[in-house]
Amino acid sequence: MGKKNFKGISTITLHTANHENDNFSHTTPIYATSTFTFGSAEEGMERFKGDDKTRLYTRWGNPTFTAAEQTIEALESRGLTDEHGAPLQVKALLHASGQAAMTTLFFSNLSAGDTLISHYSLYGGSQELMQKVLNETGVKVILIDIHDEALLLETLKANPSTKLIHLETPANPTLQCVDIKAICTIAHAHNVKVSVDNTVATPYLQQPFALGADFIFHSATKFLNGHGSALHGVLLGKDLEFMHTKVWKWHVLLGGNSNAFDAYLLIQGMKTLELRMEKHCSNAEKVANYLNAHPAIAHVNYTGLASHPHHAIAKKQMKQHAPLISFELKGGIDAGKKFINAVEVCTRAVSLGTVDTLVSHPASMTHMSIPKIEREKYGITDGLIRMSVGIENIEDLEADLAQALAKAQL
Ligand SMILES: *Cc1c(COP(=O)(O)O)cnc(C)c1O
Secondary structure, three states, X not given: OOOOOOOOHHXXXXXXXXXXXXXXXXXXXXXXXXXXXOOOHHHHHHHHHXXXXXXXXXXXXXXXXXXXHHHHHHHHOOOOEOOOOOEOOOEEEEEOOHHHHHHHHHHHHOOOOOEEEEEOOOOHHHHHHHHHHHHHHOOEEEEEOOOOHHHHXXXXXXXXXXXXXXXXXXXXXOOEOOOHHHHHHHHHHOOOEEEEEXXXXXXXXXXXXXXXXXXXXXXXXXXXXXXXXXXXXXXXXXXXXXXXXXXXXXXXXXXXXXXXXXXXXXXXXXXXXXXXXXXXXXXXXXXXXXXXXXXXXXXXXXXXXXXXXXXXXXXXXXXXXXXXXXXXXXXXXXXXXXXXXXXXOOEEOOOOOOOOOEEEOHHHOOOOOOOHHHHHHOOOOOOEEEEEOXXXXXXXXXXXXXXXXXXXXX
């Protein structure tokens, strides 16, 4: 096990996890155990003293988690070097969900009196965690239009207690992108750390550590797992000392650990990350162009279209465009519901990043409880459909969209 500096994503995801186990299992064993045994008191003492705390008690770590963590470490540090030119070492901690990983990120970096700066159009759970939980602990949360550099500088100046800037790029459902490198430069000049939610891009499209990020967050529930078979979250950091001490301590004490079966599903899912992303991305480009030319559609949000306000930022920092699209039906909320009811190939479900195409209608589903005025500020209009493009045959997908759009217009 351990870092082997493979060049390619598939080599990493196929060969980083442990093949070296007592019973010669080809796939990573599922270590379904709460605790680990010691041969003697001395051996126990040695293991408790050592750096590797993964073979003591599963809340502290587990060999199946380690295999998943090492794979993600290798993915996010792929081809990168540290300031001495040596391969970049990073640390990943696997959690029970994205929300659990984000809780560890915020709680280990922020305490009462500190300030967190983030931006509009975040994943709903992230924004609620900031405004309904973190706020209650005495941390000041400020959401701004982070594309406005003067406003960011002003906010930093007015809040010298700022410790962390949290970015999500591309962000759901309007695919807003943030210039990671530009924000990191400003943040670091103010002694502020930057975390990046890389869920939608995945390390296939974007490597935030290469752009200056201090932490990377994933809801591995999405593209990393790829099959919608479990929830997982990952928090990665470049400061190994900080990750192994404070972050690890908070993670273990908050108790948001994963479990061996879900970790196994993640390891299996990631094996095809590169193949899946290639197909997700090429299908998304075709679907976006198809939708963009359709008379029932007022507007398509996809970073690959030159009309997207952040097309240039996306192009600069991502290898290709992320396979997430949203589009506005001319017929408003009724057309939205009719479209959702009419699809036969696309799956009606929230979430994203599964092998099949998922469609949802935020105004009547995920964002139903948010007042229209509020949600429209974030671009969530009545006729907006969100689509996570899957790996189906493109002709089947386009035929499904054609018949569902025809019904939405009736
Ligand atoms: C799903 C998601 C999360 C939350 O992750 P869970 O695994 O559902 O806890 C955070 N950020 C983004 C961008 C997501 O899509």
